[in-house]
Amino acid sequence: MxxxxxxxxxxxxxxxxxxxxxxxxxxxxxxxxxxxxxxxxxxxxxxxxxxxxxxxxxxxxxxxxxxxxxxxxxxxxxxxxxxxxxxxxxxxxxxxxxxxxxxxxxxxxxxxxxxxxxxxxxxxxxxxxxxxxxxxxxxxxxxxxxxxxxxxxxxxxxxxxxxxxxxxxxxxxxxxxxxxxxxxxxxxxxxxxxxxxxxxxxxxxxxxxxxxxxxxxxxxxxxxxxxxxxxxxxxxxxxxxxxxxxxxxxxxxxxxxxxxxxxxxxxxxxxxxxxxxxxxxxxxxGQGTECRLDGLFLATGQRQLDTHTRIRHTAPYGVTRETYRGIATERGRGVFTGRIVVEQEAQKTDAEMNNRNLLLSDGAEIDSRPQLEIHADDVKCSHGVAVGQLDPDAVFYLESRGIGQDSARQWLTFAFAKAMLENIDLDELRRQEHAALLTALPQAESIGEWP
Known part of the structure; x- marks a missing residue:
């Protein structure tokens, strides 16, 4: 109008x-x-x-x-x-x-x-x-x-x-x-x-x-x-x-x-x-610094758990180590994006990134995106990523030793995760994260007492 x-x-x-x-x-x-x-x-x-x-x-x-x-x-x-x-x-x-x-x-x-x-x-x-x-x-x-x-x-x-x-x-x-x-x-x-x-x-x-x-x-x-x-x-x-x-x-x-x-x-x-x-x-x-990052996630049900890192080296002689592991089951989803940037002034940088992931069901998904952005010419940088399922030969090996298939899968999954828990220097916190992992892991009672 x-x-x-x-x-x-x-x-x-x-x-x-x-x-x-x-x-x-x-x-x-x-x-x-x-x-x-x-x-x-x-x-x-x-x-x-x-x-x-x-x-x-x-x-x-x-x-x-x-x-x-x-x-x-x-x-x-x-x-x-x-x-x-x-x-x-x-x-x-x-x-x-x-x-x-x-x-x-x-x-x-x-x-x-x-x-x-x-x-x-x-x-x-x-x-x-x-x-x-x-x-x-x-x-x-x-x-x-x-x-x-x-x-x-x-x-x-x-x-x-x-x-x-x-x-x-x-x-x-x-x-x-x-x-x-x-x-x-x-x-x-x-x-x-x-x-x-x-x-x-x-x-x-x-x-x-x-x-x-x-x-x-x-x-x-x-x-x-x-x-x-x-x-x-x-x-x-x-x-x-x-x-x-x-x-x-x-x-x-x-x-x-x-x-x-x-x-x-x-x-x-x-x-x-x-x-x-x-x-x-x-x-x-800065110059001569050391940065060590690691972590573990377990996405069950319909959870989505994301970790995004960005480490920027601005001066020479820096060291970065990134190690992350993820597990997804049912319809769970995980996302890892790791980015390491090495500026032109950051010569002699030593940086490594490793991301390993485990899918336990057909409906689970993990997206991994490692990235290196290097502007210097005298550096040592690398990254590796893997997304896969449990090794069927490893499952069969445990079954041949009298362990049921479900228990064998749980043991292998827990062993995959436990490697990250061992990086925790605080004993009490490590026990808490150990308990949280067992609580979140489906059918964890089949694991029993882990040494």
Missing amino acids: AGLPKKRLRAPEESTAMDHAERFRSLRPQLPGRELHWLEQLRDAAEHRFATSGFPSSHLEEWKYTPRALIERQVFQPAGPDAAPVDAALVERYRLTDAWVLVFVDGRFASDHSWLEGLPEGVAILPLATALQACPEQVAARFQRLAGKQDHGLVAFTTAYFRDGVFLRIPAGATLTRPVQLLHLASRAGGLRVLRHLVLLECHAEARVVETYAGVEGAEGLTAAITEIELGENAALEHYKLQVEGPRSYHFGGIYAELARSARLRQHQGAFGGLWARTDIHGDL
């Missing part, structure tokens, strides 16, 4: 992104650091970015296997102002006994179940919401410096709406004799848990950090957690991540690291939970 203003029609994806942003915008008054101008500016920019792009979709090459519609159909709600009751049995199940532990329930810090007694002088381990009040300048100097390089909606989402997290700073020359565990527990269906962690090791410092993500039976929702890691010259960090959330949960984890000269990073990931779970591991490596 003449004279009436034309209504602009939005594309479905745009509408969805804006609707999500409108829903989450109501969280802003509850978030920490509202009195900090720099943080509010970051949140404003991130909120606008998320309203524009929404959750990442398969239109982006790095997210081509992402089931965006699964996430966007859900309604996630953050925990209320009152702390949720903590399942003490669940805390004890996953808590490391000889560690400094920070427990988070539905994204909120649970001080009554945390333990930080006896920290060495000068070591700071604080909930991020507390650090924003106690030492805002130290947080401001590092927050978003590494994660901000990632141009996708989930990073913007965590920046805009993070509720808490951990600020960990180890001063120069200090060595932590116990690991630090960040224990995240989900207690309810439809929950929203958004966290940001800062891990800072100054020169010659050493530490071990464990991130554990679990939940009570029936707990669902979305966990979005980003960890930024800065390692000073000659610093060394062992970082572990165990993800065993519920079968209807969604999980995104980003680990973004920067290594100064001669620093060393060792990272292990075990992924067994969630309907969809993805972890990105990115690292920028």
Whole structure:
């Protein structure tokens, strides 16, 4: 009709992104650091970015296997102002006994179940919401410096709406004799848990950090957690991540690291939970650095478990070793994308990537994409990938020794996976991942006591 203003029609994806942003915008008054101008500016920019792009979709090459519609159909709600009751049995199940532990329930810090007694002088381990009040300048100097390089909606989402997290700073020359565990527990269906962690090791410092993500039976929702890691010259960090959330949960984890000269990073990931779970591991490596990454996933039912790594060598004499194994059964799906970039200045780089995968059923799928991008001419770089089924000769060999076919297949599958568990230096964590593997592995009772 003449004279009436034309209504602009939005594309479905745009509408969805804006609707999500409108829903989450109501969280802003509850978030920490509202009195900090720099943080509010970051949140404003991130909120606008998320309203524009929404959750990442398969239109982006790095997210081509992402089931965006699964996430966007859900309604996630953050925990209320009152702390949720903590399942003490669940805390004890996953808590490391000889560690400094920070427990988070539905994204909120649970001080009554945390333990930080006896920290060495000068070591700071604080909930991020507390650090924003106690030492805002130290947080401001590092927050978003590494994660901000990632141009996708989930990073913007965590920046805009993070509720808490951990600020960990180890001063120069200090060595932590116990690991630090960040224990995240989900207690309810439809929950929203958004966290940001800062891990800072100054020169010659050493530490071990464990991130554990679990939940009570029936707990669902979305966990979005980003960890930024800065390692000073000659610093060394062992970082572990165990993800065993519920079968209807969604999980995104980003680990973004920067290594100064001669620093060393060792990272292990075990992924067994969630309907969809993805972890990105990115690292920028300086001169003479060492980066060792390995991990294991087991996708059962209709789970999709993704691991994406991107290691960039920016200076000479760096070493990278990546070793990942995946198992998919029933209609499970796994994705591994590993990318190693060697810049022109990074001569004498030594980098290897190995990805082996096991398909246990006709409906299972694993997509593996190893990538090398080399701009230097004096390097040693290689990659290998294999996707296959159990060796029928090996199954027959065990059957000929009196072992039933189902048991033989389970034994061989467990042996394939167990090789990655042996890379875990923390005995208690290795036992937890061993138990998680057996819980997730179909018909694991046929394995019995493994030596």
